[in-house]
Amino acid sequence: MTTKKSLSASIIAGLLASTGMATAQDCAAPIKVGVLHSLSGSMAISETTLKDVMLMLIEKQNEAGGLLGCQIEAVVVDPASDWPLFAEKARELLTVSDVDVIFGNWTSVSRKSVLPVIEELNGLLFYPVQYEGEESSRNVFYTGAAPNQQAIPAVNYFLEELGVEKFALLGTDYVYPRTTNNILEAYLMDHGIAAEDIFVNYTPFGQSDWATIVADVVALGEDGKQVGVISTINGDANIGFYKELAAAGVSADDIPVVAFSVGEEELSGLDTSNLAGHLAAWNYFQSADTPANAEFIAAWKEFAGPDRVTNDPMEAHYIGFNMWVNAVKAAGTTDVDAVRAAMYGQEFPNLTGGTAVMLPNHHLAKPVLIGEIQADGQFDIISQTTEVAGDAWTDFLPESAVLKSDWQTLGCGMYNVETETCVQLTSNY
Amino acid sequence: MNSFFLRNPSTLWFLMGLGLFTIGVTILSEAGIGFLSTSFIKILGKTLCLCLIAVAMDVVWGYCGILSLGHFAFFGIGGYAVGMWLMYARTEGIVLDSLAAQTIPPTPQEISDAIGNQIFGVVGSSEFPLVWAFADSLFLQLLMVVLVPGLLALVFGWLAFRSRVTGVYLSILTQAMTLALSLYLFQNDSGLRGNNGLSGLQNIPGFETTPQATISLAFFYASALALALGYVLFAWVVSGKMGSVIKAIRDNESRVRFLGYHVESYKLLVFTLTAIIAGIAGALYYPQAGIINPAEIAPIASIYLAVWVAIGGRGRLYGAVIGAAFVSLLSSWFTGGGAPAINLGFYTVNWTDWWLVLLGLSFVAVTLFFPKGIGGLFDYLVRKP
Amino acid sequence: MRRVFLFLALWLGFAPALQAQDLQSILQIHATEVADPGRRTVNAVLDDLAVSGLSGVADFLESWQDKAVWQRADGQFFVAAEAGNDLHLTDIVSGAQSTASKANFTQIKPNGGVRRVIGTALVQFQLTDPDLARRTTAVASIARSPNADQLAPLLASIAPEPDADLRARKVQLANFLSASFAATPNDRIAAIDNMAQDTSVEARAVLNQILTVRPGVAAMLPDNENVAGVLTPGQDMTPDAAYSLLVAAGLAPPRTPPGVIRAALEAHIDGGRVADVPVAQLNTNAMRERAYAGLAAAGRVPPLVTPSDRDAAMAAFAFFEIYAEADPAITDAAKRALASVETRVAAGQTVDLALDALSLASIYFLAAIGLAITFGVMGVINMAHGEFIMMGAYTGYVVQLFIPDYTLSIIVALPLAFAVTFGAGVTMERLVIRHLYHRPLETLLATFGISIALQQLAKNIFGTQARPLTSPAWLDGAWVFSDVIQISYIRIAIFVLALIFLALILFVLKRTRLGLEVRAVTQNPGMAASMGINPERINMLTFGLGSGIAGIAGVAIGLYAKVTSEMGADYIVQSFMTVVVGGVGNVWGTLAGASLIGFLQKGIEWLNPSNTLAAQTYMILFIILFIQFRPKGIVALKGRAAAD
Structure with missing residues (x-):
């Protein structure tokens, strides 16, 4: 009852907002794009790059004639890696700066912080980072990987190609590793891995004392099964972990490690010569050998400096921004509901080859890449799948298997296919 | 009561100022001429809550001499206590709506499972942990806002004061307490959603259709009222005979003990009372912030609290209010990119990067050269004419 | 199975009829499997290559494994080496050399699983190869995927093996293979009995495999x-x-x-x-x-x-x-052997845990020892101590930027880090702390201000990304006592460093003029001054010493973990607790405190291995309680020195 009321309220709010925006069409004011990335605090190192890539994309678009005959103006704010501040700044962007779309956030908790605000004010957010799924918001497009676009293919690679029979799931203690590992545990058990062959360990952010954990992982091999490590260890804790792996002489041939949060940037903090052969799974690596990628890297280096590397969330913003531009062109307006309707089925070429498609569940269909760490800190892509459709609700947890997200035809992000009802229209934050 | 205000004119001045401020904000808000946006009203409301905990901090440190580096833990507990009800009640509404559509009425177990799945699904669980036992009752959770910080402070303080842990040792111990609490809450196993914390707290169950402009104004009033009441309460505590004993403990604990006062009881009372007020401030703060998570109660937050009080001026309640309001608003102005970058030719000073350096150094300067803080300026104003 | 049989056949000189074909044409038959090999599909190629008996097979397989095979647009395969935008091509049949642009070629990248299968196929060629590295690779391949067919060639290769270490390894592996695959039960039982002393993971793996249920x-x-x-x-x-x-x-x-x-x-x-x-x-x-x-x-x-x-x-x-094993005699033998091994493993794990705890204790000690001087001896609360650790680590990083030789750079970095943080400490003492000696709470706050400023300053200069501080090659790796007991050299180095500092500080405080003056000034500055000691100078030097040691600790901690602007903050609360738990004013107390915290944390981790965060939480809770009941710490000073 109550949710329905709030829904109608938000629809009214949305209509009001859209009439307000209609005046922007005659180009009395430029089209505004909010950039909500931390420029200070612990997340700044990752997010500043994304702010820069947004500025580059907007500049390129303006050079190409802008959008709907208007120039695009970037509104950059700094939520300072402070989660409540994300909500505050999002509200400011939508009500004070009146932006038409927001590109931003990194980490699930920052997204959960802005979700209520974006949904209340009917905004539009493009979230560019790989995440744990189990969420679907009408107002968010998830251009990063869902678990089935990163974790599941990587585990398949372990099972199929490396013949791993015993898994160590090591993660930092927060929501992304927890949920991902839950999904992986269920998936592995479906594939005949016994519960006692799955070792799970959670460590705090910035953990540096890895000796015991690495010893535990090595000892897993005592029943003669091939051991593999699935790492969702976050940020600089990886440095101590890989250093300890190297010190213990664990080679990728003995115990392969696949990481979901280690990219080109993280590797710059350590000497990778002892780590060659360990793996990472992403939708994008800088080493991808395509003309589009070469062009993107060249443009990026020209814009930001010759030493800068590119990474997966940057590609996500690249695809997301271009799709949004095309959707606005198709809709002929920046009105959120019209753009949202025009987003479905939008196609844009990936930097790694193939075409990304925006699905009705607000996720992309993208290829999954697995790369081996090389001595120079880059990744050697050894496996690339065809496009995998992102899945908001995983098929491997019983509570989520019955849920489906389809905003285009069903108009619901949390649709229970068993009872054929919409559980809720807002997202679960 | 009259005589209390006569003896403490600054309290009266403060209440009048706060009243005028509230009226002014109402007129400028979207309910009035619409000059102040809803997000700014939320910032002001949050700042009032920070002022309240700063006043509490001033009493415990500036008046009683206990430098607690853990009062933000109590603030956070208050936020968590009220946040649990907000999350539970909101989710319950959603779940009941969705289950009502089924052909067969749900069992209590199914309802509880569905709520649990909604709340804990994102952290990979659906079981209700024990700490959520009272989450369905607003009254009990509000009681916990007061009881849990109070009890924690009582037990902690009793142990510490009884063993005569004083001075810097106590500071480090309180810091360890807030560190332990935040580490505990960071764990997913703590049952409070780990790093994600509790979110969506700005949506008040039962007021789904009320616009945030109204809700934020209501919370602003509530925060102002809480600050006024808290200020009066503490002004009353630190005036009169008890206030004299408390200040005497700060200046020379042993001498007060020799005079026959039970020092530990006084300290415990002040410590517990300020913890409770901190809890109430937190309970009002987080519904305005929208999300609470363990990073909020990391040790650094309590240190900033001490910084506000020191810059505002210790040993005077309005000093704490000024410090908290001034430094926190200035902080958000600087870090929010509000301050223009200064181009020095060879280097551009970007305030988002340099603000903390400035804050840290100005803090050193205040300790060294202006121990009375900003509040000390009022002494000049009062004495000069 | 068939493949290996054929290899054996080749060895014995029976060349099958396929010999007439050349390598390229065999590869073309399986072009898809060669270009995009999978662990389960690659065997078809390997079998045919084996059957062919061509001389270039081994070389080709090695190149393939090393990602050195490229495919031309027309499907032909070449062994190639990259040179800029060109490739130096070697024809796989004729060996003819040529150069071509990369544009027409795709590199073939077999994944780890395929490389392992190729490695197993290569064993037969490499086991008796004159090159020691190749033989070692072959033995490693057998260890990774042992199977019955390898037993005979492995046994045959033991006698001619010239390298003693490798021969021992071959004997060990042959024993493992015999335990699982030997022809008669008696041979297997004998091999199993041989393993009763072997605590290696591999031996346990063999026994557990036999005991699969x-x-x-x-x-x-x-x-x-x-x-x-x-x-x-x-x-x-x-x-x-x-x-x-x-x-x-x-x-x-x-x-x-x-x-x-x-x-x-x-x-x-x-x-x-x-x-x-x-x-x-x-x-x-x-x-x-x-x-x-x-x-x-x-x-x-x-x-x-x-x-x-x-x-x-x-x-x-x-x-x-x-x-799964049908013979009860064999399973009984394996059970016996495993029981004996597991007793040893349990003992080994206890020792290993104790070593880890010792190592953790030495890290805490190293982080806290500077504080033991500034806080413990002088009674100055320096909340920026963690930032001195960080400054030391960044000094090490900067030195490595200029001196690429890791050994030399560490030798330079250690004294330089001491000098930098000594200078910082002295500056801070002169400018700030000197004015606050009688107001300890204010010292705490002022040094917090400095800590915040220094941390942000480091972020502005070095960025928030972790910086590499690489240890010299001789500190790489671990001291391996057995598969159960091992500890990395870097941790041993930190342990030794901690011992050196303990000795050094004890020596300075107890045996030198400076130490005497420090103790005098600490106990009664007025009296010390009247005896001709300059208390200001002594305070400055002592504070500098404590800060300087923090800098050296920073280099050590950076070597083993990471260098970030927040690394100091990670250690500061723990360091203070180490000093407080141990007992203020006593270096031995700090040692006791660090040991207690290190062993306690490892103990709690052992009880709950899946959650390291819980261990930290409970450890802090324990310390809080401990201080409540023993506020003076483990090693409490008695008499006048104990007065505040």
Whole structure:
């Protein structure tokens, strides 16, 4: 009852907002794009790059004639890696700066912080980072990987190609590793891995004392099964972990490690010569050998400096921004509901080859890449799948298997296919 | 009561100022001429809550001499206590709506499972942990806002004061307490959603259709009222005979003990009372912030609290209010990119990067050269004419 | 199997008919598998290559494994080396050299699994290769994927092996292979008995493989199988797990989960009632089961399996485990050997845990020892101590930027880090702390201000990204006592460094003029001054010393973990607690405090290995309680020195 009321309220709010925006069409004011990335605090190192890539994309678009005959103006704010501040700044962007779309956030908790605000004010957010799924918001497009676009293919690679029979799931203690590992545990058990062959360990952010954990992982091999490590260890804790792996002489041939949060940037903090052969799974690596990628890297280096590397969330913003531009062109307006309707089925070429498609569940269909760490800190892509459709609700947890997200035809992000009802229209934050 | 205000004119001045401020904000808000946006009203409301905990901090440190580096833990507990009800009640509404559509009425177990799945699904669980036992009752959770910080402070303080842990040792111990609490809450196993914390707290169950402009104004009033009441309460505590004993403990604990006062009881009372007020401030703060998570109660937050009080001026309640309001608003102005970058030719000073350096150094300067803080300026104003 | 047989055949000189073909044409037959090999598909290629008996096979396989094979647009394969935008090509049949642009070629990248399979195929060529590195690779390949066919060639290669270490390794591996694959049970038992002393993971793997069991259920215990043990539901396994075994074996009907019950009820709503129960009343499990029973009685749904049905079904069957190995003599021998090994492993793990704890304690000690001087001896609270650690680490990083040789750079970095933080400490003492000696709480706050400023300053200069501080090659790796007990050299180095500093500080404080003056000034500055000591100078030097040691600790900690602007903050609270727990004013106390915290943390981690965060939380709680009950710390000073 109550949710329905709030829904109608938000629809009214949305209509009001859209009439307000209609005046922007005659180009009395430029089209505004909010950039909500931390420029200070612990997340700044990752997010500043994304702010820069947004500025580059907007500049390129303006050079190409802008959008709907208007120039695009970037509104950059700094939520300072402070989660409540994300909500505050999002509200400011939508009500004070009146932006038409927001590109931003990194980490699930920052997204959960802005979700209520974006949904209340009917905004539009493009979230560019790989995440744990189990969420679907009408107002968010998830251009990063869902678990089935990163974790599941990587585990398949372990099972199929490396013949791993015993898994160590090591993660930092927060929501992304927890949920991902839950999904992986269920998936592995479906594939005949016994519960006692799955070792799970959670460590705090910035953990540096890895000796015991690495010893535990090595000892897993005592029943003669091939051991593999699935790492969702976050940020600089990886440095101590890989250093300890190297010190213990664990080679990728003995115990392969696949990481979901280690990219080109993280590797710059350590000497990778002892780590060659360990793996990472992403939708994008800088080493991808395509003309589009070469062009993107060249443009990026020209814009930001010759030493800068590119990474997966940057590609996500690249695809997301271009799709949004095309959707606005198709809709002929920046009105959120019209753009949202025009987003479905939008196609844009990936930097790694193939075409990304925006699905009705607000996720992309993208290829999954697995790369081996090389001595120079880059990744050697050894496996690339065809496009995998992102899945908001995983098929491997019983509570989520019955849920489906389809905003285009069903108009619901949390649709229970068993009872054929919409559980809720807002997202679960 | 009259005589209390006569003896403490600054309290009266403060209440009048706060009243005028509230009226002014109402007129400028979207309910009035619409000059102040809803997000700014939320910032002001949050700042009032920070002022309240700063006043509490001033009493415990500036008046009683206990430098607690853990009062933000109590603030956070208050936020968590009220946040649990907000999350539970909101989710319950959603779940009941969705289950009502089924052909067969749900069992209590199914309802509880569905709520649990909604709340804990994102952290990979659906079981209700024990700490959520009272989450369905607003009254009990509000009681916990007061009881849990109070009890924690009582037990902690009793142990510490009884063993005569004083001075810097106590500071480090309180810091360890807030560190332990935040580490505990960071764990997913703590049952409070780990790093994600509790979110969506700005949506008040039962007021789904009320616009945030109204809700934020209501919370602003509530925060102002809480600050006024808290200020009066503490002004009353630190005036009169008890206030004299408390200040005497700060200046020379042993001498007060020799005079026959039970020092530990006084300290415990002040410590517990300020913890409770901190809890109430937190309970009002987080519904305005929208999300609470363990990073909020990391040790650094309590240190900033001490910084506000020191810059505002210790040993005077309005000093704490000024410090908290001034430094926190200035902080958000600087870090929010509000301050223009200064181009020095060879280097551009970007305030988002340099603000903390400035804050840290100005803090050193205040300790060294202006121990009375900003509040000390009022002494000049009062004495000069 | 077939492949290996053919390899053996080749060795014996029976060249099959396929020999006439050349390598390229064989590869072209399997072009897709070669260009995009998978672990499960690559065997087809390898088999044919083996059958061909061509001389270039081994070289080709090695190149393939090393990602040095490229495919031209027309499908031809080449061995190639990259040179800028060009490739130096080697024809795989003729060996002819040429150069071509990369544009027309795709590199073939076999994944780790494929490389392992290729490695196994290469074993036959490499086991007796003159090159020691190749032989070592071959032995490693056998260790990774042991199989029965490798036993004979491995045994044959032991006698001619010139390298003593490798020969020992071959003997060990041959023993493992014999335990699993030897022809007669007696040989296998002998090999198994040989392993009773071997605590390596590989040995345990072999034994555990022999002892693999699978669960079984039947009306009676089977007598033609090697039964490992009988399982009693409720004791060895949960009743539900036992029942699901019965269901899986087709011996009992499956239970009906609540979801299915609900679906069945929904499907049979008849005029607002389900089997005479009104729909509105179906909001409890009891009512739902009653309604379902009603449906079942009417024969419209399969009946419910009640708990008593389940128990009755379980009582009728025996649950047991069967060894995959049929011979009881072998499993008995393996059980004996494993029991003996596991006692050793348990002892080894205790030692290893103690070593880890010792190492952690030495890290805490190193982080806290500077504080033991500034806080412990002088009584100055320096909250920026952590930032001095960070400054030391960054000094090490900067030195490595200028001196690429890691050994030399560390030798330079250690004294330089001391100098930098000594300078910082002295500056801070002169400018700030000197004015606050009688106001300890203010010192705490002022140094916090400095700490915040320094941290942000480091971020502005070096960025928030972690910076590399690489240890010299001779500190790489670990001191391996056995597979169970090992500790990395860097940790040993930190331990030694901690010992050196302990000795140094004790020496300075107890045996030198400076130490005497420090103690004098600490106990009574006025009296010390009247004896001709300059207290200001002594305070400055002591503070500098404590800060300088923090800088050296920073280099050590950076080497083993990471260098970030926040690394100091990670250690500051723990360092203070180390000093407080140990007892202020006493270096031995700090040592005791660090040991207590290190061992305690490892102990709690051992109790709950899946959650390291919990260990830290409980450790801090313990310390808080400990200080409440023993506020003076472990090593409490007595007498006048104890007065505040």
